[in-house]
Amino acid sequence: SLAVAGSLVLGAGVATAQSSLPATGSDSSEWSASAYLTDDAGRSLILRGFNTASSAKSTPDGMPIFTESDLDREHADMGTNFVRFLISWRSVEPEPGQYDQAYLDRVEQRVGWYAERGYKVMLDMHQDLYSGAITPDGKTGNGAPAWATYMDGLPVNERDSWELYYIEPGVIRAFDNFWNTTGKHPELVDHYVNAWKAVADRFADNETVVAYDLMNEPWGGSLQGPAFEAGPLTSMYQRTTDAIRQVDQDSWVCVAPQAVGVNQGIPSALGTIADPRQGARRIAYCPHLYPLPLDLGDGYSGFSKTLTDATIETWRTSIEHVADTVLEGAPVILGEFGLDTTLPGAQDYLDRVYTVARDMGAGVSYWSSDRGPWGPYLEDGTQTILVDTVNKPYPRAVAGMPVRWSSTSDRLDLTYRNDPAVTAPTEIYLPAAGFPGDIAVQGADVVGWDSQSRLLTVRSAPDAGEVTVTVTPAA
């Protein structure tokens, strides 16, 4: 048990340091963050977690191959607080107009796992290649149900790499019918909109579900670029937002640009989305980042690194234009980024992207938690470099607007403009690796320390204005 006397937390070795500490040289980069998702207490959320999981694309019950003990391990090893949880239209609406409540029960059970561990959840209506129905074995694509898959008899030839199925005639036609580019199937987007409404109706009052990611990596079929993004994609997003708001006023609606090109840094032509809710908009922007040079296999080294760095900068400019201007100051969640962690320079790439995301104020859901060299654990459970990369001190929930923060393995510096209307404390994760013993806090009063979840909570005076908190191991 903890006895809290003033700003000292007795019995847990956490003290408010008196001496002034030199600021660490944090990695220089341009800070641009201006918007965050907030929790029910009004705190700015800094979200760090994974996509869970690609395995859900093919399981009969639509659930990821990811157990509650897998989540316990992720939480204990990395202190994550967020998940982009993959759901699918085929599972929500297995037959036209019939919503599978047993499936939503399974989703709600997983959401409960995350809730019990202090996570926030974004539900991702995931598709790749439109549907499992594009090939007879059902193993190539995922997302749409078979009844919504109209290829009009056009072929889907076998391809060596999965991405190339996107340009197969049958797949392009399935997308063209979904977007009603053919003029033959206006009902498909109607169904998609209403499937989302059914999901939102289930989770509207669940404070753990903080956002809905309306479509994974949209593809326009024969419509590409502005004709697609500013046309049927923006229209579907608006219709879905309007439908969700009929049942859920408070969850964030997250919209993503088309994947091809924008994942690699090309500007998006997505149109604005109006939010009919009472009060401030709750539209977020959820792009992905996959620099093309990294796909060529040279890793993050040499000329590939030069090109990748250029991609990251152009990508950031493009993302911030859409978030700040088109979507009127929308918070950003980097819905996906990742690489084979065994590639040369992988550690530097991971550090670079997490730094850029920090400075953009972006949440991050790494692709993905699935076992293998891309993820935190190999098939046999061995850790990859990702575990120590993610397992760093970070502020998870801030009682105001973050101005800047940085951390190393054994130090965290956070400056924020205190919001006197937010009474909940600021919450900071401190890994045992860097904080094995007593903890020193400068610049704020310690409210509590939870040694199980390794969460430090601190509070400033309501009139504190701009606050700088520094947390280090006690001398």
Ligand SMILES: CN(C)c1ccc(C(=O)NC[C@H]2N[C@H](CO)[C@@H](O)[C@@H]2O)cc1
């Ligand atoms: C041609 N098109 C439309 C295309 C090509 C490649 C990707 C992709 O690699 N995406 C990156 C990762 N995202 C998915 C899951 O959302 C993963 O399977 C990919 O590795 C997307 C679309």
